[in-house]
Structures are given as structure tokens and as C-alpha cells.
Amino acid sequence: MRITVANAFDTSIKNLQKRNEDVYDAQDRLTAGKRVVKASDDPVAAARAERALASMVRSEANQRALEASRHVMQQAESALGDAGELLQQARELVVQAGNGSYDDTNRATLAEALRGIRKQLLGVANRGDGSGGYVFAGQGTDSPPFVDTAAGVIYRGAGGESSAPSDEPLPLSVDGERAWLGARDPSGSGTVSTFQALDDIVAKLEDGTLSDTQVAAAVKAGLADVDAVMNNVSTVRAAAGEMLNRTDLVESRIADSKLAAKTERSNAEDLDMVQAISDFSNKQSGYDAALKTYSMVQRLSLFQYLSA
Structure with missing residues (x-):
């Protein structure tokens, strides 16, 4: 079978181009540190990596939601702590009012002090969350949730709690x-x-x-009411504290999930550097051999074939 110089030349060119592409491909993988640079490199591994990436993105969103919830719960716990202290002051004033030696003037002075504490408590109840909302807004409101009216303080928020968009229940109010x-x-x-x-x-x-x-009866009833609201505030504060403790556990789970997804993505697409360097070296050697072959073919002529 007779092989023409042109055919040998074309074959050498194609081989050289293929070897050159292989070298560049191996070099790209080394530079990127990835075994799967594009989906066509390994469709199954690329799909695994994509799922892992989606899980990482979800974990990051969950982490942001957790941080927002933790911030609000810290504010709520602090606010309820302030409320507890104010109510304790109010209780002490009510106890003083039961002093049998106090006259109307003394009791009026205590009443004014209680009115001041009430005003402070209203401010605590309407405390902002630092992001345009209110800690005690329930499911949300654009204005302070507690309003002082002639009939007393009324609640204009929405009952319940708002939650962050997350895989775990994380309250935002x-x-x-x-x-x-x-x-x-x-x-x-x-x-x-x-x-x-x-x-x-x-x-x-x-x-x-x-x-x-009648004053003694009023003081007794007042103390019972103040004790009731103090217990309630304490209970809600304890719940906020428990939520803060739970956020630590949730954060740990989020971190574990993110690490697992990161590991899965790495296993799916990352490069074995030792193997990759060896592969690059082999492809470089193949390219060098192809280049030498091409150089030899270039020197061939019809007369050299005829004289062979």
C-alpha cells in the first residue's frame, strides 16, 4: 500500500493538533484544580457537584436567617429583662403604698412614679429591631405595635410570630x-x-x-396583678433564651450540612493533583513526540519516497 507524503502530512497535523488540545485540556484542569471543568467532562459528577452547590447555597441562606433570628431574640431577651426590672420597681412602689402611715399625698407621689414606669414599659414594648421593624410586632407591623389610647394601651400588631425563610423554624419577632x-x-x-x-x-x-x-384591698389586688405580669414576662423571656440556645444547635447543624455539601462537591469535581500532574506530563510527552513526527514528515519529499 502506497502512502503519499500529503496523507502522512495531514495525519501528522491532526495528531499534533489532538495532542496539543490534550495538553491544553490537562493544563486547564491543573490551573482550575478541577477534574470536571464543564458538564461534558463527566455528566454524572457534574450533576453531583451541582446538587452539592445548591445545598451549600441553601445552607448559606439558612445561616443568614439564623443570624437575623438570633439578633431579634437577643433584643427580645434584653427588652424583657429591662421590663422585668421595671416591674420589680413597680412592685416595690405598690408595696410601699400599703404603708398604713401614708396619706393621700404620699400615695399620689407613688402613683406618679408608677405612671413613669408605665411610660418606660410602653417604650420597651415598642422597641425596634434595628431593621425597621419591632421586636414585639408579632407577625409584623409598619408602626409601633402598642398604642396608648384613652381606653388604655391596645395592641395593633398581628398576633403570633413572623419566621425567617429557613429549613428550621426561626422566629423574627x-x-x-x-x-x-x-x-x-x-x-x-x-x-x-x-x-x-x-x-x-x-x-x-x-x-x-x-x-x-379599701386602699389595703387595692394594694393587695395590685400586687397580685403585678406579680402575674412579672411571671408572664419572665416566661416569655425564658422562651427567648431557649430560642437563643437552640440557635447554637441549629448553627451547628447548618455548618455540618454545609461541610458535607462542600465535601461532596469536592469529591465530585476536584482534581487528584498527583494523578493530574502525571497525566499532564504524559500528554506533554505525547505532544513532544507528535511534534517530532511532524518535523520529520515536513522534511519528506517525493524524491525521498522514490529513492526508498
């Missing part, structure tokens, strides 16, 4: 209605509002027509 207006009535017949409890005792202390017996 606290149910303000429950925290501030939902204490169990000492009589067991309903609920008592933090603000109404103070309003009632203030009204009694400012009423100069009450007898000592």
Missing part, C-alpha cells in the same frame, strides 16, 4: 400580645394587661375618697 397583654388573671377568669395592671393601681392610689381598708 415575638408575639407582643402574649408578652404584654396575656398574663393569667390572678382570679383565673382571663388575662391581665401589663399596662392595665398599673393603670388600675394608679387610679386607686390617686382616689382620695378610699378608706384605709
Whole structure:
């Protein structure tokens, strides 16, 4: 069979081009540190890597949601701690009001101090969350959730809690209605509002027509109400603290999930550097051999074939 110089030349060119492409491909993999640079390199591995990447992105979104929830729960826990201290001050004032030696003027002074504490409590209840919302807004409101009216403080938020978009339940607010207006009535017949409890005792202390017996009864009832709202605030604060503790566990799970996804992606597409260097060296040697062959073919002529 006779082989023409042109055919040998074309074959050498194609071989050289193929070897050159192989070298560049191996070099690209080394540079990228990836075994799978494009989906066609290994469709199955590329699909595994894509799923792992999606899981990593979801874990990052969950982490952002967790940080937002933790921030709000920290604010809620702090706010409820402040409320507890204010209510303790209010309780001490109510206890003082039961002093049999106090006259109407003394009780009026205590009532004014209680009114000041009530104002501070309203400010705590309407505390912002730092991002344009309110800690105790429930399921959300664009304005302060508690409004002071002639009939007393009312709640204009939406009951319940808003949650962050996450694979785990992560609250972004606290149910303000429950925290501030939902204490169990000492009589067991309903609920008592933090603000109404103070309003009632203030009204009694400012009423100069009450007898000592009536004042004593009012103080007793006022203490029972204040204790009820203090217990309720303490319970809600404890729940916020438990949520903060749970965020630590959730964060650990998110980190584990992200690490697992990262490992899966690495296993699917990352390069074995030792193998890759060896592969690159072999392809470079093949290219060098092809280049030498091409050089030899270039020197061939029809007369050299005829004289062979």
C-alpha cells in the first residue's frame, strides 16, 4: 500500500493538533484544580457537584436567617429583662403604698412614679429591631405595635410570630400580645394587661375618697396583678433564651450540612493533583513526540519516497 507524503502530512497535523488540545485540556484542569471543568467532562459528577452547590447555597441562606433570628431574640431577651426590672420597681412602689402611715399625698407621689414606669414599659414594648421593624410586632407591623389610647394601651400588631425563610423554624419577632397583654388573671377568669395592671393601681392610689381598708384591698389586688405580669414576662423571656440556645444547635447543624455539601462537591469535581500532574506530563510527552513526527514528515519529499 502506497502512502503519499500529503496523507502522512495531514495525519501528522491532526495528531499534533489532538495532542496539543490534550495538553491544553490537562493544563486547564491543573490551573482550575478541577477534574470536571464543564458538564461534558463527566455528566454524572457534574450533576453531583451541582446538587452539592445548591445545598451549600441553601445552607448559606439558612445561616443568614439564623443570624437575623438570633439578633431579634437577643433584643427580645434584653427588652424583657429591662421590663422585668421595671416591674420589680413597680412592685416595690405598690408595696410601699400599703404603708398604713401614708396619706393621700404620699400615695399620689407613688402613683406618679408608677405612671413613669408605665411610660418606660410602653417604650420597651415598642422597641425596634434595628431593621425597621419591632421586636414585639408579632407577625409584623409598619408602626409601633402598642398604642396608648384613652381606653388604655391596645395592641395593633398581628398576633403570633413572623419566621425567617429557613429549613428550621426561626422566629423574627415575638408575639407582643402574649408578652404584654396575656398574663393569667390572678382570679383565673382571663388575662391581665401589663399596662392595665398599673393603670388600675394608679387610679386607686390617686382616689382620695378610699378608706384605709379599701386602699389595703387595692394594694393587695395590685400586687397580685403585678406579680402575674412579672411571671408572664419572665416566661416569655425564658422562651427567648431557649430560642437563643437552640440557635447554637441549629448553627451547628447548618455548618455540618454545609461541610458535607462542600465535601461532596469536592469529591465530585476536584482534581487528584498527583494523578493530574502525571497525566499532564504524559500528554506533554505525547505532544513532544507528535511534534517530532511532524518535523520529520515536513522534511519528506517525493524524491525521498522514490529513492526508498
